[in-house]
Amino acid sequence: SNNSMSSPEMPRIDISPAFLSFGLTFLLAAMTFFLFSRKGSPHSLPPGPKAWPIVGNLPELLLKKPTFRWIHKMMEDMGAEILCIRLGNVHVIPVTSPEIAVEFLKKHDTVCSSRPVCLSAELTSRGYLTTALTPLGDHWKKMRRVLASDILSPERHRWLARKRAEEADHLMRYIFNQNGGVVNVRVATQHYCGNVIRKMIFGKRFFGVGREDGGPGVEEEEHVNGLFTILRFLYSFCVSDYVPLLRGRVDLDGHEGIMRWAIESVTKYQDPEVDERIRQWNEGTKMEQEDLLDVLIMLKDKDGNSPLLAPDEIKAQILELMLAAVDNPSNAVEWALAEMINQPETLQRATEELDRVVGKHRMVQESDLPNLNYVKACVRESFRLHPIAPFNLPHVSVSDATVAGYFIPKGSHVLLSRPGLGRNPRAWAEPLRFRPERHLREDGSAVVLTDPDLRMLSFSIGRRGCAGVTLGSTMTVMLMARLLHGFTWELPYDVLKIELKESDGDLFLAKPLLALARPRLDENLHLSL
Numbered sequence: 001s002n003n004s005m006s007s008p009e010m011p012r013i014d015i016s017p018a019f020l021s022f023g024l025t026f027l028l029a030a031m032t033f034f035l036f037s038r039k040g041s042p043h044s045l046p047p048g049p050k051a052w053p054i055v056g057n058l059p060e061l062l063l064k065k066p067t068f069r070w071i072h073k074m075m076e077d078m079g080a081e082i083l084c085i086r087l088g089n090v091h092v093i094p095v096t097s098p099e100i101a102v103e104f105l106k107k108h109d110t111v112c113s114s115r116p117v118c119l120s121a122e123l124t125s126r127g128y129l130t131t132a133l134t135p136l137g138d139h140w141k142k143m144r145r146v147l148a149s150d151i152l153s154p155e156r157h158r159w160l161a162r163k164r165a166e167e168a169d170h171l172m173r174y175i176f177n178q179n180g181g182v183v184n185v186r187v188a189t190q191h192y193c194g195n196v197i198r199k200m201i202f203g204k205r206f207f208g209v210g211r212e213d214g215g216p217g218v219e220e221e222e223h224v225n226g227l228f229t230i231l232r233f234l235y236s237f238c239v240s241d242y243v244p245l246l247r248g249r250v251d252l253d254g255h256e257g258i259m260r261w262a263i264e265s266v267t268k269y270q271d272p273e274v275d276e277r278i279r280q281w282n283e284g285t286k287m288e289q290e291d292l293l294d295v296l297i298m299l300k301d302k303d304g305n306s307p308l309l310a311p312d313e314i315k316a317q318i319l320e321l322m323l324a325a326v327d328n329p330s331n332a333v334e335w336a337l338a339e340m341i342n343q344p345e346t347l348q349r350a351t352e353e354l355d356r357v358v359g360k361h362r363m364v365q366e367s368d369l370p371n372l373n374y375v376k377a378c379v380r381e382s383f384r385l386h387p388i389a390p391f392n393l394p395h396v397s398v399s400d401a402t403v404a405g406y407f408i409p410k411g412s413h414v415l416l417s418r419p420g421l422g423r424n425p426r427a428w429a430e431p432l433r434f435r436p437e438r439h440l441r442e443d444g445s446a447v448v449l450t451d452p453d454l455r456m457l458s459f460s461i462g463r464r465g466c467a468g469v470t471l472g473s474t475m476t477v478m479l480m481a482r483l484l485h486g487f488t489w490e491l492p493y494d495v496l497k498i499e500l501k502e503s504d505g506d507l508f509l510a511k512p513l514l515a516l517a518r519p520r521l522d523e524n525l526h527l528s529l
């Protein structure tokens with residue numbers, strides 16, 4: 001009877017070792033899931049700064065200039081190789097990790113290869129009539145095909161070899177004419193690039209008569225300055241580009257006026273040439289294709305009768321080809337030469353190679369370039385350490401994706417960081433040192449300027465990768481080789497060292513490189529050009 005009054009006995013729990021280990025495993029799994037889901041579940045965006053309601057990080061965008069330095073500083077402070085910044089309703093995703101960059105451009109290439117709609121691109125491409133600046137779609141496909149099969153194909157490259165060779169000779173003549181004095185290397189390299197691409201497209205390098213010493217006339221100066229101004233403002237984080245109502249219509253940062261003026265200063269030289277040439281073909285006074293403009297005009301559509309490209313498409317594509325050709329080669333060679341003047345042993349090794357491969361009795365020719373591994377390594381090192389642009393052209397995702405475990409919403413702007421990849425300390429030993437040797441292989445195999453692993457971003461990869469790799473490589477290596485082979489490069493008299501400082505607002509050398517150039521080759525060889 002007492003039993004009923006006694007307190008109920010505590011139930012006995014048998015904790016067997018099997019149960020204990022099951023419980024622990026469960027707990028561990030739950031913790032792992034919790035941690036993982038915070039960092040990398042398909043539902044979380046990459047890490048990033050706290051965003052304000054609606055405007056996201058637009059206030060910081062306005063305050064923290066230049067934008068690319070703000071972004072890179074944030075990534076460094078957070079130790080993040082992928083970031084998500086919300087600008088208005090757009091997720092901007094900068095990346096400095098080679099592995100993640102490859103995941104975007106290989107595994108997710110079809111999803112992540114459109115381009116943004118924004119005012120600067122719209123103005124430059126005349127309403128998306130071109131290739132590089134045009135969002136995915138039939139027009140991009142058509143133009144990309146034209147470039148690949150008719151404009152930048154290997155056969156076309158050979159067809160244009162003589163024009164490129166003439167401009168390489170003109171470069172030598174121009175520098176020789178400075179009589180051993182101080183050369184502004186930026187002027188020389190930018191105008192070489194302008195001359196080569198103008199020659200290939202229009203069959204001439206001057207819009208006017210040029211200068212007595214072979215340098216640019218006022219027309220070419222205006223043309224090249226216009227191109228570099230357009231490049232500076234293209235995709236340059238304009239606030240209105242991230243606000244749906246304003247996108248492509250209004251410009252709040254005051255870029256629009258400069259952009260329109262710069263485009264006009266370039267097209268006022270180019271467009272009349274296009275109209276005149278179309279007239280010549282129509283009149284029958286022009287009968288033979290001699291340059292890329294002729295090729296563009298004479299392309300036929302599927303039925304083989306009518307022109308494939310309208311005059312506006314030709315004009316827009318020509319502007320884009322000009323833009324694509326001038327900046328990377330000139331900047332890489334200017335930086336490489338600046339670094340090499342400060343490290344004379346690199347300069348010496350390159351000239352020894354040139355003297356061995358080419359000798360001193362003739363100028364470097366394109367057929368020599370495959371044998372100039374060290375010169376190519378210098379150019380490659382410059383692309384790695386001193387890319388001209390902080391970011392690759394933006395890639396826009398056309399549907400949701402999961403990359404590196406993060407959720408990347410449709411419409412994101414993926415920005416692969418060129419200095420972030422090229423100077424990533426996980427990928428490169430002593431990343432800030434200019435050391436061309438790092439690109440030489442023990443087996444002596446050919447150095448190339450591309451990198452499929454994106455440990456540096458020179459030409460990029462995938463369906464949006466550069467369409468002009470052969471031309472871009474040839475122009476850059478030829479420019480470097482001719483400068484090193486043809487002249488000795490020394491500090492100006494009052495200078496102890498080249499100041500290898502980047503500009504604050506971009507990645508150019510802060511001050512244009514000035515150096516003394518004395519002819520290295522037989523004077524008669526120079527005079528014969």
Ligand code: HEM
Pocket residue numbers: 131132133144147152321322324325328329392393394457458459460461463464465466467468469471472473476
């Ligand atoms: C050393 C010189 C050059 C470098 C480093 C370079 C680099 C690049 C890069 C990084 C891109 C963007 C790739 C991407 O979106 O992932 C690109 C695209 C492009 N490049 Fe180049 N480029 C060079 C020279 C040229 C030249 C000489 C041309 C033609 C005249 C050219 C034509 C193009 C075109 C048409 C695209 C756009 C491809 C597309 O969006 O479908 N490039 N280039």
